[in-house]
Amino acid sequence: MSIVVHPATSYDDVATMVGPKRPDANVCWCLSYRLATSKENRELVGTDRGKRVRKLVRQDPPPGVLAYAGDEVVGWAAVHPRSDTSFATNRKIPHVDDLDVWSLWCVRVRPGHRGQGIVNALIEGAVEFAREHGAPAIEAYPVDNRGAKVDLTMAYVGTLAMFERAGFVKAADTDSVLNRFPRVLVRRDLRN
Template identity: 75%
Template sequence: MAIEVRAASVFDDVAAVLGPKRPDANVCWCLSYRLTSSKENLALRGWARGERVRELVAQDPPPGVIAYDGDEPVGWAAVHPRADTSFATNRKIPHVDDLDVWSVWCIRVRPGHRGQGLSHRLLAGAVAFAREHGAAAVEGYPVDNGGAKVDLTMAYVGTRALYEAAGFTKASDTESVINGFPRVLMRLDLR
């Protein structure tokens, strides 16, 4: 498998991984944490969510990275400066210092491509992308599941073990819980 992770700068490729089967369906499109306004997030419905992602993909830097198997988009990792996300004001996930960090908050692998280590490659690609854009550090907010199974619909945040395998260390506990598991703040210093 020749996987390459690149900037998510092609909307159709992002849509292939994140978009719904029906364009009018209400799916996250990985906007829930990317938008700084919960009001905007709640107001965007159906096709408007995809159009908002189209706008983000056209920006520099784009909102994440895509894993490709040849020309086929097979995975996604959301990564962007924390200041441009809802993590900038999230009361349940602390700021450990004043560094201008980047956040990774969603890792998604398309069905049929799971169980092949793509999450590891996507996280590494997200870190490389943040480094290329001058990030001082990268944070993630995965569940600390102790090896227990995480419901697939909630697995997008990743696991502590995934982040540890990528060289991240636990920087703080959080007050956030997903699928019954506490989330921890994992940090990788890039300086």
């Protein structure tokens, strides 16, 4: 199966990947880190979250990338300049230096399509998307699970091993914990 990754400019496909089954449900929509402040995240509820995503997919750059198997959307990765995310001010995730890096904070594959290499394609697609938009480096904040099973609802951040396989290197420990696992900051330099 051939997987292609494109910028997330289709609202319907983003909704398939991260939207709720009921439009009025108050779910993440992958906005929790994309919104600059936790106050904004708390106040944006129900259908307003989907409306915000509709605006984001029309912006340049859009809020991430989508993976396709043929015409079917099978994966999503949220990637954007860190300065446009809550990682810009997050006290638990350090800044390694002053580079204007991009953040990759969510990788999702649709049920029924897992175990087919889609995660690898998504990470590479996110890296290329950031590179094409002039990012000097890209960071992610996966859990260091040391091979232990990660609950699927919390697996969206990825694992250290997954990102190391994609050429990222551990750049720092963080004070963040998810699903009882410490999160680490990994980075891939894009200046070469």
